[in-house]
Amino acid sequence: MTESTSTSIMAPSGARRLTLGWDSNWKTSNPEIAFAGDAQSRSRMSLSDHISNYGRIPTGFTYSLVSDSLRVANLTGRGGAKFPFYKKLAAVYQADRKKGCYIVANGAESEPLSIKDSTLLKTNPHLVIDGLVMVAEVLSAKGVYIYVKDKEAHSAVNAAIRERKERGFNEAKISIVDAPATYVAGQETSVIRRIEKGPALPKFSIDRVAVSGVKGQPTLLSNVETFAHLGLILRFGADWYRSGRSGFDSGSRLVTVSGAVGRPGLYEVSSGVSVGEILREAKAQSVRAVLVGGYFGGWLNVRDESELKLTYDDVTLAEKKLSIGAGILGVLSKETCPVVEAASIVDYLTEQSAGQCGPCVYGLPEISTAFARIALSSNVDRGISELKAVIPLVERRGGCQHPDGVIAHVRSTVAAFGDEIKLHKAGKCSVASSSHQSMLLPKKSQGNLAAASGR
Amino acid sequence: MKIVIDPTRCQGHGTCAALLAEYIEMDKWHYPILSRNQLKDSHLEAAKKAVQLCPELAIKIIE
Incomplete structure (x- = not known):
């Protein structure tokens, strides 16, 4: 390598390390x-x-x-x-x-x-x-x-x-x-x-x-x-x-924000910012829940705004059993039932199995069906007992991380949304609308949960 | 010595479970669950047979 420049280069600072060249739209109200x-x-x-x-x-x-x-x-x-x-x-x-x-x-x-x-x-x-x-x-x-x-x-x-x-x-x-x-x-x-x-x-x-x-x-x-x-x-x-910071998440990182936000897309954030600060820049309003990390990640139940003060680093997130994962924040507003959304994602992931290992091929559809019973408020108790029976037959028995990732998503949903699941037990749902439009699935993969529950 | 089963190859024929009942049970879909994997010397012959007879070459003995 023989490249040399005569000008001295300033090291990029703050949140614009990897995005330094993206000179136009990078401005936000928060320098981090x-x-x-x-x-x-x-x-x-x-x-x-x-x-x-x-x-x-x-x-x-x-x-x-x-x-x-x-x-x-x-x-x-x-x-x-x-x-x-x-x-x-x-x-x-x-x-x-x-x-x-x-x-x-x-x-x-x-x-x-x-x-x-x-x-x-x-x-x-x-x-x-x-x-x-x-x-x-x-x-x-x-x-x-x-x-x-x-x-x-x-x-x-x-x-x-x-x-x-x-x-x-x-x-x-x-x-x-x-x-x-x-x-x-x-x-x-x-x-x-x-x-x-x-x-x-x-x-x-x-x-x-x-x-x-x-x-x-x-x-x-x-x-x-x-x-x-x-x-x-x-x-x-x-x-x-x-930059004078300590801990595991020093430096900046790339985060994709999607779902019910006014400004979805890619953000680069300095370590130390909170989930709420990122969502404010993304123009999220009336947040009901946030999927943190991706489909193999976990859910944050946003009962009130203070839940979003959580610092976006793996040490803090771990206290809520969450992880930065693949740098994804998927936002649901109060118009979407988070349990229905989670069940739709689990159904999508079931279809995405490589189809190689028995426990994944036979186990994931059973997990998806049981989970749909909870999401659709059709029979929560049955869904939970079926999950308890089938999860041990699937966990750590695949040739890759796929089935365990699905199980992590199911567990996180059940742990985070006890309030919502209680409503479902009574045959109700916090969202009045009967038709669910997924906020976090690819458009072409909008499945049919009712079909999953009858599988 | 240890028994390992490659879940991506296994098609649930059940030969290994028949030969190594002390180590392998079948789940409700008829796929093997390794209840323990440390192989005793006295079971080495049975394990070798399981390796030879698996139609998918899914089971192995490793050091």
Whole structure:
């Protein structure tokens, strides 16, 4: 890498780290929250703009320097597992790499409510590539892959790679692999199989991906946003990243806000902001409930405004048994019954099973049916006793996280909405309307819960 | 030694449960539940047979 600039570069601050180039609409009333819109109309940042914004791409890192920086920065994986990234890196570094190792940025983003990864790849692919080539150098990786969700992300990454080649960057070669639009395509082992030119379906493995991933070799696999942060941490340092803050969630993060809000889309938020502050920028009103983390996440029952004072970090959210997950906040207003919405999501997830493992194939429809009885106020007691009987037969028996994610959603609903379920027991519902229009499911996947309950 | 079953391959034929009743029971959909997985030496032959006879090659013995 020979790129140099004569001007000195200021490290980006506050909430505009990954969104620095999105110069127009980012303004909000809160300097700790940046708005990036739906990003559909935004164009890709060129390599020259990227370098003039963030500075040249540093090179010549040692493993210990990278590992120390990531540990001090407290960078955690941004795909939902919140695992400390330096530990993941260490697992790959210490594995048997004689036959080479691989690096994979997972941009499958199979959560329909998320747009962060595809937006990052469409608008600033160089940030992700920077992080990838830096670790590729440290690990002497044999192959580097970016797993992308759609055509737009594919062509943006492709154009970025071409630009770097034309500039004569001497760095790891990157291959692009397309993810199919299925929910399970983003599971770690699905990604590995797809890269190996197989179907994007989960695979059973005794070893972790860090030890045995692509072609059976050690593989560093993380979410695309993780690599974007990494590229900045190694430029500006761990202390910059923490900006004087402590705890697991230092730095900024990308959040997709959807549902009953006036300004849905992608936000970048500094650590320390509250859920309420984010929802205020998204123009949410009369909030009934928030789905935090995504379909495999959990529910926040908003009995009154004070419930939204919760700080948006994993330490605080854990007290409510919630997690940032894939950076999703799905908002329901008082016009939607949260239990009906949850049951619709569970029904969708049931249909999204890979169909490989018996407990998932037979168990999820039973869970969905039982849950629909609760949601439709048809027979709550029966629904609950059926759930109690079937969940132990499904939990931890699948070849991937899918069935356990569904069970987590069911448990969270039951734990959060005791008040609503009590109404349903009496054959009522807090929402008068008999027709439920889902706020948080993809349009084409609006299912029929009544059909699920009779399945 | 441990018994492992790959749930993505298993089609619930039940051969393993028949041979290794002390370790494997069948659920109501006729899929195996491993009640324990640490294999005793005295059951090694039965376990090897289960590995050979599984039509889906879903069961393995690992160190």
